[in-house]
Amino acid sequence: xxxxxxxxxxxxxxKGKYVELRCDPISGHTALYWYRQSLGQGPEFLIYFQGTGxxxxxxxxxxxxxxxxxxxxxxxxxxxxxxxxxxxxYLCASSLSSTSTDTQYFGPGTRLTVL
Amino acid sequence: xxxxxxxxxxxxxxxxxxSILNCDYTNSMFDYFLWYKKYPAEGPTFLxxxxxxxxxxxxxxxxxxxxxxxxxxSLHxxxxxxxxxxxYFCAALGxxxxxxxxxxxxTSLAVNP
Numbered sequence: 001x002x003x004x005x006x007x008x009x010x011x012x013x014x015k016g017k018y019v020e021l022r023c024d025p026i027s028g029h030t031a032l033y034w035y036r037q038s039l040g041q042g043p044e045f046l047i048y049f050q051g052t053g054x055x056x057x058x059x060x061x062x063x064x065x066x067x068x069x070x071x072x073x074x075x076x077x078x079x080x081x082x083x084x085x086x087x088x089x090y091l092c093a094s095s096l097s098s099t100s101t102d103t104q105y106f107g108p109g110t111r112l113t114v115l
Numbered sequence: 116x117x118x119x120x121x122x123x124x125x126x127x128x129x130x131x132x133x134s135i136l137n138c139d140y141t142n143s144m145f146d147y148f149l150w151y152k153k154y155p156a157e158g159p160t161f162l163x164x165x166x167x168x169x170x171x172x173x174x175x176x177x178x179x180x181x182x183x184x185x186x187x188x189s190l191h192x193x194x195x196x197x198x199x200x201x202x203y204f205c206a207a208l209g210x211x212x213x214x215x216x217x218x219x220x221x222t223s224l225a226v227n228p
Contacts, residue, residue, distance in 0.1 A: 041220060042219050043204075043216070048214050059215065091159070101208075103164075104216065106160070108156065108157050
């Protein structure tokens with residue numbers, strides 16, 4: 001079956017621009033997560049959705065970052081007024097439910113480069 | 116402050132031998148631990164996990180050991196194969212409804228033929 005997919009795979013933008021990153025979770029998975037991974041680091045939690053609602057957005061670094069999941073499936077991570085420090089690989093994961101031990105399955109990531 | 120630490124950035128082993136990857140954590144509230152493997156340009160792939168109520172979990176060539184008193188876990192791969200060459204991440208979950216995975220920096224494993 002299809003895994004988690006993310007588009008685009010690469011995004012290059014200029015400082016100050018707005019970007020949207022899309023995640024399609026595994027069909028039937030109710031929980032969806034966003035992480036970002038900077039070079040040489042482990043992934044860093046950003047936000048977690050259970051259904052349509054953000055259950056935990058404590059990892060969003062500031063109010064330039066926002067994520068939505070309007071129909072409980074596809075999610076979009078939105079970054080306003082991008083900064084060079086936002087350059088990273090943005091990873092999306094999904095899990096079957098919100099049970100704490102449910103495995104999180106990851107997509108290939110979107111590599112964002114802010115010039 | 117790193118709550119999950121992988122102090123070895125890289126490890127090289129011969130094919131057929133054992134690979135041992137180590138992970139230490141500082142937060143005693145973590146109660147579930149996972150290992151993920153990552154190839155370049157791909158997302159992390161789940162390998163194996165262990166609950167804090169256990170001290171060992173085995174799945175084929177992969178075994179994870181947990182020493183709660185030392186706040187230490189390790190992943191053993193035996194026998195190691197060249198296809199195991201990847202970056203291995205240790206991750207931890209807190210208790211209850213906490214779904215945030217907290218990750219180490221990763222260890223790059225090279226298995227030489």
